[in-house]
Amino acid sequence: MTERLPLFPLGTVLYPGLVLPLNVFEERYRRLVADLVAGEEPFRFGVVAIRDGRDVAPTGVDQGSQALAGLGPDPAHALFPVGCVAEIASVEQRKDGGYDLIATGTTRFQVESFDATGPYLTAEVERLPEAAGDEAAVLAQAVERLFRAYQKRLAGARESSVTGLQELPDDPMVLSYLVAAASVLDTGDKQRLLTAESAADRLTAELALLRRENAVLAKLPSLPAVELTRQAFNPN
Structure with missing residues (x-):
């Protein structure tokens, strides 16, 4: 309808x-x-x-x-x-x-x-309906660990503090949307996360994106450099 x-x-x-x-x-x-x-x-x-x-x-x-x-x-x-x-x-x-x-x-x-x-x-x-999908809870735990590391690296690139970070939600669906919103990604990546058919699919995509972003942040010293070179940089 x-x-x-x-x-x-x-x-x-x-x-x-x-x-x-x-x-x-x-x-x-x-x-x-x-x-x-x-x-x-x-x-x-x-x-x-x-x-x-x-x-x-x-x-x-x-x-x-x-x-x-x-x-x-x-x-x-x-x-x-x-x-x-x-x-x-x-x-x-x-x-x-x-x-x-x-x-x-x-x-x-x-x-x-x-x-x-x-x-x-x-x-x-x-x-559009919302579905948790298979293994959403397990995927959420993995995403939470990577996202915490990502937050620390991002704060380091911005030379800011990570003190006082709020607790992340336990609900895999809510977590999947929060991580999507809080990650520094281009519009295409953010849109693909929005269109994922389930929380599990979204969390799976976020695992790959967070690994990529963590690798970039680990190699580059500042956030502007990250943003300028992200498309050209292909981490191993």
């Missing part, structure tokens, strides 16, 4: 359970938020990531205007087909007419069709 959602294209991937702050100041997205809050709660919209190689605004600010302007005549070519429903937890209208809002990712969806004829992009979407 499909439903229609207004869409907010972003240069990042939103996962279920993760928080998304947005500063909305462009007119079409003011209209989107105004239409949502004029209706009944819960206020929901869809977040879809823009494919790599397009010029978008930084994460956390009003990326929508630049995003939509660069999508071209067919959003299906510019946007990934799997996104995440965002539910607004708080919204405040500023004096300039824009909005500061905080939303939380809730459910993944598959886009069935886009509609760019209105004041902002909408889509017919179908919610």
Whole structure:
């Protein structure tokens, strides 16, 4: 069964359970938020990531205007087909007419069709089920160990402290999304983690990605160098 959602294209991937702050100041997205809050709660919209190689605004600010302007005549070519429903937890209208809002990712969806004829992009979407998959608990333990090592190496590259790290969740599904959100990966890798069919599949992919990232961080002294050379570096 499909439903229609207004869409907010972003240069990042939103996962279920993760928080998304947005500063909305462009007119079409003011209209989107105004239409949502004029209706009944819960206020929901869809977040879809823009494919790599397009010029978008930084994460956390009003990326929508630049995003939509660069999508071209067919959003299906510019946007990934799997996104995440965002539910607004708080919204405040500023004096300039824009909005500061905080939303939380809730459910993944598959886009069935886009509609760019209105004041902002909408889509017919179908919610995707969540499954733990085989050996999810065992995989989660392995991912947690690698992720802890990754956090320490990443903090070292940034010359920051890892003191006060919060406890990681026991639920393999929740852990899989938290690791996906907290890892420094390109949009393509993050999108592949979002589209994994089960937590076990996502955790398996994260094992490979964390091994790769740990190898890179172990070889390179600083985070900018990591980001600049990651694609060219092929660890053994």
